[in-house]
Amino acid sequence: MVNKALENAMDFDPNETPTGKYRAGKIRDRNLTNIVKAAEEEFVQHGYRGTSIQAIADRAQIPKANVHYYFKSKSNLYIAVLDNLIHLWNNFFDEITEKDDPAVVLDEFIRKKVELSYTHPRASKLFAMEIVQGAPHLKDYIRTEMRQWVRRKAAVIDTWIEQGRMANVDSMQLIFLIWSSTQHYADFDTQVLTIMNRAEYEPDMIRDISDFLSQLILRGCGLEPPARPAPQTALDDADA
């Protein structure tokens, strides 16, 4: 359980991890992973209500009753999946301070966010579905942890603006802009890829997208793109 907000939101009490001899079997872990992954896929494609345990079980290639053995209920499994997602998000982004260079921080943030969308498209989509539907399970999380997170970042950006180190833009809106534009490539991949007549993303495209977004947004903030380490060669590491 990563966040308390979720804990209160529902009767989350996953079937207790066994305490005896079995407590950490390979099979158990594999099953749990399979179920959660299958659940993610089904929930993304059909929503919470539209997903049946049977479908999840089929996808995970285990009997339906087995899913109920590991997770008491459907809502339970869903919360577990969401919790994974929040965990992922929380661990991915560092804190920043006013001493950092705005251009470097924003550039890194954009690139990390695009990368996250690329490496974890299911998580991104599931989160999107939750929010679009009115965040029935994540409202508390947004009101508490997420709001604080945004306020901390916004405060730093405001300091940069006061110090004249970047253009005077609404810091919160800037964060929303970065969120929306980066996430779009994961959440709306079907639309983007179909319009671009591609089957799937490739590393090249991801780099192009990151470059485009970073360039345009930084320029929009009156910033010069930071010097980026040359790709591939990790030789020149020393800073001088």
Place this chain on the structure above:
Amino acid sequence: MVNKALENAMDFDPNETPTGKYRAGKIRDRNLTNIVKAAEEEFVQHGYRGTSIQAIADRAQIPKANVHYYFKSKSNLYIAVLDNLIHLWNNFFDEITEKDDPAVVLDEFIRKKVELSYTHPRASKLFAMEIVQGAPHLKDYIRTEMRQWVRRKAAVIDTWIEQGRMANVDSMQLIFLIWSSTQHYADFDTQVLTIMNRAEYEPDMIRDISDFLSQLILRGCGLEPPARPAPQTALDDADA
């Protein structure tokens, strides 16, 4: 039926409009409107599979069998709702030419898109859900009409770039950026409002959002914001 792509996608054959005396009754229209609106709300909140005809009927305050009278099937009703949505979109955006001023066109596009998100949040969200879920019903539409639409716009932007009238940016990515950033305020309204600690959008906020996005994106494209008519006073119309 606005687009052929949808027509082929499913067995769309709405219960034939009666030809006799009843053909265009007030009651019929009111019922149809109520059902479609209720359906939009339910489909957004619970997805296609997660929505029951009963719930739609309850929301529209008519018996369930009545919904089936107006729309043969659930999938039928869904298609009708999506069709409304496409219609709305198609009628909202004008064509542009290379003779237009890039700053004016982009500024207008951004503002119109924000406005559309504000006035039709349900439509925006429903579209988002469809795409996130892999566009099972809209894939053809995206591949044909939408792709062409994007290509036309992108071609004009490319001409502007060749003529040195704006910075050299990837035109398609620019369109995606505008889409994503504007739609975000409708689709993720729960998140945005909760983080900003507001209950709902107000005209002021919408103006601020439009100003922010227009400013930042235009600056990112190396453009100066166009002279905008002063709000409220529509007196000074003459151009000199």
Place this chain on the structure above:
DNA sequence: CATAAACCTGACTATTTAGACAAAATTGGT
């Protein structure tokens, strides 16, 4: 190898679902 805990699973139940249908009610024109 004995045993107890952990795990697996087929069969069952109560509820909800989309859709069908027939009989009733309403409508507008004659």
Place this chain on the structure above:
DNA sequence: ACCAATTTTGTCTAAATAGTCAGGTTTATG
């Protein structure tokens, strides 16, 4: 008032659903 087309609605059905449960199987350890 009468009629035929249109609209309304209660009732029925077959399929799918989440969750239960009892009994069987596997596993680690003494």
